[in-house]
Amino acid sequence: MRGKYSVLSILFSVMFMFLLLVIASRATETTKKVSVDGYTAVMQPALGTEGMELSADSTPIPTPAPTPKLILPSIDINSWEYMLANNSNNISTYTPVVVPIEGTTQFFDERAISYLNEFLEGARAAGFSPHINAGYRPYSSQRYLFNGKASQISWDGTYTYAEAVELAKKIVAPPGASEHQTGLAVDITDKHYKIMDLEAMDKNLLAWLKEHCYEYGFILRYPDKKEAITGWNEPWHFRYVGKEVAKFMTKNNLCLEQFLELYKKQETAK
């Protein structure tokens, strides 16, 4: 009998303890259940960054990151030197007045040819033999190149023509979207390349051009680190923007899209 009594008393004690625990945990529970669109979510108490519990009306005010104040060059941003040609800014059939680049079969905007000549002269003086692989390319030539690429992609029927056009945009700029159409861009290599083979190119020449281009008013237009913005990585493609802006962009590590954006922001802030 005694054994049976003690088993029962232990059982009751355990049940009582369990009941106490349940009540205690209910009382201290700080999580709340809320119903959001028919779902039940468990809300944890809001914690501040220091682990302090926040009351409903003490929403933390985000501190804005201090934006370094850039003193922008005072220029007419709509002037020809800053013309933007890319997939979101099509320059249609824009046709600059171009002149031949001496000793080549290529052309360049007549307003900037003297700066290009100085740039090439500088490269020669540094011991290189720069070659203009491509200069000005009119709308019609770009259309020819682009349509050729799209046809090449679609010819075997794997892709529809519309799909091929989209794929071609990743390889060749569509007519009106190529910077070569501005007459302000050149592809500079060490010799003629039918297909731009970076592996085969003179890396020392490309490095010199990249380092010194701003001194002559040029920028490396499609650096690898800006590919996410520009869509291209072309260590041979240089663009005239004028000495002041080239220096500013280089110093502040900006690509043309980012540089133009600064002026757009300034305009909307007025």
Ligand SMILES: [Zn+2]
């Ligand atoms: Zn190019």
